[in-house]
Amino acid sequence: MKKNSFKKHISVDCVIFGYDESNNKLEVLLIEQKEPAKKSKNAFTAQFALPGDLVNEDEGLDEAAERVLKELTHVEGLHLRQFYCFGDPMRVKQEKDREWLNLYRSDPDARVVTVTYYTLVRKEMIRPIPGSFARNVVWKNAKRIPPLAFDHNAIVKKAGEDLRKHLDSDLIAKELLPQKFTLRQLQNLYEVILNTNFDKRNFIKRFKRDEVLVELGEKQKGLMYKPAQLYGFKKQDKASA
Amino acid sequence: MKKNSFKKHISVDCVIFGYDESNNKLEVLLIEQKEPAKKSKNAFTAQFALPGDLVNEDEGLDEAAERVLKELTHVEGLHLRQFYCFGDPMRVKQEKDREWLNLYRSDPDARVVTVTYYTLVRKEMIRPIPGSFARNVVWKNAKRIPPLAFDHNAIVKKAGEDLRKHLDSDLIAKELLPQKFTLRQLQNLYEVILNTNFDKRNFIKRFKRDEVLVELGEKQKGLMYKPAQLYGFKKQDKASA
DNA sequence: ACAAAAGTGTTTTAGATACACCCATGC
DNA sequence: GCATGGGTGTATCTAAAACACTTTTGT
Numbered sequence: 001m002k003k004n005s006f007k008k009h010i011s012v013d014c015v016i017f018g019y020d021e022s023n024n025k026l027e028v029l030l031i032e033q034k035e036p037a038k039k040s041k042n043a044f045t046a047q048f049a050l051p052g053d054l055v056n057e058d059e060g061l062d063e064a065a066e067r068v069l070k071e072l073t074h075v076e077g078l079h080l081r082q083f084y085c086f087g088d089p090m091r092v093k094q095e096k097d098r099e100w101l102n103l104y105r106s107d108p109d110a111r112v113v114t115v116t117y118y119t120l121v122r123k124e125m126i127r128p129i130p131g132s133f134a135r136n137v138v139w140k141n142a143k144r145i146p147p148l149a150f151d152h153n154a155i156v157k158k159a160g161e162d163l164r165k166h167l168d169s170d171l172i173a174k175e176l177l178p179q180k181f182t183l184r185q186l187q188n189l190y191e192v193i194l195n196t197n198f199d200k201r202n203f204i205k206r207f208k209r210d211e212v213l214v215e216l217g218e219k220q221k222g223l224m225y226k227p228a229q230l231y232g233f234k235k236q237d238k239a240s241a
Numbered sequence: 242m243k244k245n246s247f248k249k250h251i252s253v254d255c256v257i258f259g260y261d262e263s264n265n266k267l268e269v270l271l272i273e274q275k276e277p278a279k280k281s282k283n284a285f286t287a288q289f290a291l292p293g294d295l296v297n298e299d300e301g302l303d304e305a306a307e308r309v310l311k312e313l314t315h316v317e318g319l320h321l322r323q324f325y326c327f328g329d330p331m332r333v334k335q336e337k338d339r340e341w342l343n344l345y346r347s348d349p350d351a352r353v354v355t356v357t358y359y360t361l362v363r364k365e366m367i368r369p370i371p372g373s374f375a376r377n378v379v380w381k382n383a384k385r386i387p388p389l390a391f392d393h394n395a396i397v398k399k400a401g402e403d404l405r406k407h408l409d410s411d412l413i414a415k416e417l418l419p420q421k422f423t424l425r426q427l428q429n430l431y432e433v434i435l436n437t438n439f440d441k442r443n444f445i446k447r448f449k450r451d452e453v454l455v456e457l458g459e460k461q462k463g464l465m466y467k468p469a470q471l472y473g474f475k476k477q478d479k480a481s482a
Numbered sequence: 483a484c485a486a487a488a489g490t491g492t493t494t495t496a497g498a499t500a501c502a503c504c505c506a507t508g509c
Numbered sequence: 510g511c512a513t514g515g516g517t518g519t520a521t522c523t524a525a526a527a528c529a530c531t532t533t534t535g536t
Binding site: 470 | 490
Binding site for chain 2: 005006008009010055057058059060061082084085087088089110111113115
């Protein structure tokens with residue numbers, strides 16, 4: 001009875017939403033699967049996939065997700081949110097995924113259940129570096145995700161739904177704006193995530209009422225139009241309902 | 242490389258909320274662990290635990306949860322909702338759980354990640370039957386859960402939070418009322434789950450506005466006070482946002 | 483006639499939405 | 510002085526909350 005048969009069966013996958021402020025796009029970080037060093041008989045057709053990895057025997061799930069994130073982005077301390085566990089017995093048995101499994105898994109036939117997380121980052125804060133499985137790292141518009149390996153399209157879809165559902169309550173926006181930001185920046189962010197447009201007067205009322213913003217008394221500089229007031233988030237204590 | 246090393250590592254656990262209409266209590270179904278047939282040296286101290294089981298090699302997660310539920314309650318077709326995956330490497334390594342693991346697990350030291358589900362049933366609809374691991378099956382008030390095996394207390398807690406969060410949107414209440422019910426029954430249900438009191442006029446307005454109820458034109462009979470109108474839920478189509 | 487729970491409407495408050503003009507800056 | 514986005518207030522609508530009395534039945 002092999003002790004660490006564990007390691008073959010549980011993985012984590014991370015849906016990393018990157019906010020590109022300059023053109024107000026929400027993107028998802030994908031890796032492009034690496035082809036084998038020596039070419040095999042069958043042409044290896046690289047697919048895009050979510051960053052993820054098998055969970056180590058002595059490693060917590062959250063911990064594993066953080067590790068994957070850190071290896072890829074060299075960013076730590078981001079709020080990762082577990083949102084679902086995908087465990088269809090067939091999820092790693094599709095023909096399209098055979099080759100990659102044969103190349104990179106010690107037991108390519110093993111059933112794998114994956115626990116999924118999402119997080120949000122400012123795109124320009126990270127310079128992702130392809131890890132061992134990845135040839136390349138790419139950002140793709142969250143609205144136009146290409147076909148992915150395994151069941152990763154379903155994972156991305158569910159991550160988006162969960163993100164939209166929890167955006168307000170989690171105040172995730174903090175992670176996605178610079179320390180000092182304008183109201184317009186805040187609004188742009190919400191608009192792209194929720195895929196709507198708000199009236200700016202109404203939009204701001206919420207934040208004013210909830211008293212989560214602090215006016216910093218500084219203004220933007222060097223613009224060719226009227227500079228905006230800069231705001232920050234109030235520090236808030238942990239206490240909650 | 243043993244093929245079905247899978248089976249040791251993933252389990253499902255079910256938090257089955259039972260609604261006891263007669264005294265308006267919300268309870269949780271627990272099993273009492275079975276002691277070994279022949280007494281071992283160390284006294285076996287039975288604990289309460291959530292119903293759950295290892296997931297079979299060829300079995301989906303939802304499917305496994307349904308199996309557990311069915312074996313225990315002989316009820317099928319209930320809406321089970323996956324709400325979290327618990328995977329702390331130490332979650333099955335506590336001393337208190339050693340004995341039971343030794344008795345019932347082929348590999349008692351294996352790390353196990355558990356995928357958790359909750360569901361709601363009318364208590365009187367089911368007559369739970371202890372399965373192979375269980376000596377007994379008991380209902381415990383959801384507000385006063387005794388110490389449980391493994392990390393099951395944390396699981397129950399999270400299930401409750403998730404239930405309260407999703408009660409409205411999922412219209413879970415359907416499962417918990419008889420086909421024909423009074424407005425008071427509906428309100429009692431919501432009150433016990435959300436642990437609040439509503440004004441009955443305001444409470445009803447929501448349902449009237451959303452048009453989810455149908456007045457059946459029948460009344461209760463044989464009461465010693467004014468009989469109430471009976472209602473049913475409108476059938477609703479799958480279409481949604 | 484009494485006990486018990488059903489049934490019913492209006493007022494107030496708060497949050498959400500709709501809407502349009504002037505302002506500060508760099509060029 | 511013009512182009513660009515910043516900044517601001519009011520009116521309306523809708524949802525939520527507060528609140529009390531009359532009705533129907535069995536005994």
